[in-house]
Amino acid sequence: MPELTKERILALATQYDADFNPNSPEIVIERAEGATLTDTNGHTSIDLSDIIMNVGHRHPRHVAALKAALDVMITNKSGQTNAARAQLVKRLVDITPDNLDKVYLVSEGSEAIDWAVKIARRYTGKHEILAFWGGVYGRTYAASSLNGLMRRKRQFGPVMPGVLHAPYPNCYRCPFGKQPKDCDMFCIDFLDQVMQYESTDDLAAVIVEPYQGVGGMVFPPEGYLTRLQEWCEARDVLFILDEVQSSFGRTGKIFALEWENLRPDMICIGKGLGSGIAIAGVIGESRLFDALDPGELSGGNGGNFFAASSALAVLDIMEEEKLPEHALEIGTYLLSRFKQLQSEFNVIGDVRGKGLSIAMEFVKDPVTKEPYPEIVRQIQSVCYENGVYFGSRSHILDVRPPLVITQAQAEHAADVIEAALRAALNN
Template sequence: MVRGEGIYLYDENGRRYVDCAAGTFNLSLGYSHPAVVEAIRKQSESLIHTTSTFQVDPVSRTVRRLVEESPPNLVQVHLKVGGGSEANEGAVKMAQRATGRREVITLFRSHHGQTMMMTSMSGNAFRKAPFPILYPGSVQVPDPYCFRCFYGQDRQTCGLMCVDRIDDFLEYASGGQVAAVIVEPISGNGGNVVAPDGYLPRLREFCDRHDIVLIFDEIQTGIGRTGRMFAAQHFGVEPDAITVGKGLGGSGAQIAGILTNERLAGLPAHHHSFTYGANALAAAAAAVTLDIVARPEFLANVRATGEHIMARLRDLQRRHRAIGDVRGVGLMIGMELVQPDNAPAVALTGELAERGMGHGLVLRTSRYGHGNVLKIRPPLILTHAEADLICDRLDALLREVTA
């Protein structure tokens, strides 16, 4: 690949691809957004980096904007991290320090990062298998995956058993020292599982009842991806912390952070700070990204183009038996592929992603190729015409592969 512009990526032969994965779901404003490029250029002329001991204007502006756009209970921001894995690990440390407890509850298909702590605390055995020593103290519980409910229930009558049964895990599977629950409001790598109505408010009640810190991992869902600045706002829940990364950099600047309430504030820097955290150049990109994404018309377009793609994909579902489910919010959309008996069609999903390049589509699949969900998460600057282009190419791809 040699260059990118907007939602498009170009290879050395001049061929153009629609990037349906927005890089690694981090190019919220697409490739080389002019405002981000200008912010980086201007900042590079004065200060690229200084130790986070000092205050610098772009970092201060980013912190202020994050607090302004977050749920009202989140009033502190920690930017001294280099990526989402470090942000999630830092949020866990804050919860452990605040509660005096050590354990963490996560979901079966969760993916909270690549550090050893977050690999250990995430779901998916294949990610942990090669490592002889894992970080102790996490309990994985079934996710709210209504299409393949762990408990064999129907959402209309289940009473949200997937939350209520966490009490049993707390009583019988934990060590009695649970500090936090960390959850992706919509699973990123785990198959675009959208928390059903009522799940996250009920989880908030569960955490309050047991004095457990609730952390929303919004590395993928945050910064406008759901058509709201944060998925917490879409679901109407106030967590104790939100972690952000990926899309915060706009066109690829490396920046991440932890938004917290007052209870979690005050973690000493020597417990969790990294050399390239709070980088001035990246913060300049983040500040302008927040200004753009926060515009009501921008977020309205994310919701509208997302709804349009969902409608198109549901039409494809009626015509292609291999599509078992379509789910998403805003421009965080997943299409689950199934075999005739409804079993996961993992090989078909991988083939679609591989052959998508021939149709000018960059596609990613769930669970690092072990899953059966195609992820549709283009840059948030997507237009209706470009949404139709994606869907038309997906239709042609499906017809070719399933024939």
């Protein structure tokens, strides 16, 4: 492939790439390794933005596994099996709660969500699915219908019938105006009102993210997911966890469900499982999958040898390098640094997170909580100039690095963010 300048790459992307955002920073990443990015100008930066590359960019063992797989086979018919796929599905069952004993592998998270909805409807014979405000479940038809943000489904026409929505427990911006210390998780009790006024008494399942990533990096209070699971059990409703973003070490555990010892009926997984290679899946109870006839789950590329080999290598690296524990250690440090900044600067309305999924929410006024996206853009620009790259959602600064980020890199990144914040406030 001929070498291209940054300007030529951006011009090609603007003209031909339907998914390219011309308003994004004019940065083209040329190489990546570990938690370090290098752009076409040779400028290096610490990657605080990649929710997918949990084992880091081009981890040597991951690369070696991919090269070895290429020498054997890339794909095969998804309804059949192969050595890597057979090992992977057993491995996934082994590391999830013991009620989950079957796996269906697909290519991406939205596809996994779609299948979880189909399976729930087939098994229960009911059609309603309860999702949450602020939730982002994917971009395919069923998944986007579940999305609790208008911007994720705007003007695409009618959504899938049978979708109900309820408020997610956003304690910083509680839709009920309550405080965590005395609300007794009112949002759980409110579900009964949602059912009374919105449901046709045909609820098949509840699907929830352990934390909302795209929806603003919102973390529910401790115990909320346990209460939600109990609510489902009391009503004989399937409990589905969307762990596409939160799994494989991201929160300091292999699965976020481990924080409350949850036992969902199904889990949807993706992103970090492949660490850059497209693979996702649904892990569930046999009784649910048994509601489908043989062949009904078959898809074009799910569970192919190459992707399954990638996932096996990722799990090996996670386990042997203790990446979930490392993520918790580094995340605890970063959370502490950011909370120190919050205590000093009232433009930081909230700091929240778990493991290496952390957010700072910036506001113009701590009382009105008016969002402050301008300062986040300033901080982002200055940070990149000084070797730190992070993503943002309007007024929310996201920190979600590869789990291999070192302590030294984390300290440097925190120093750069602090300096950029101080500079922005002094201008």
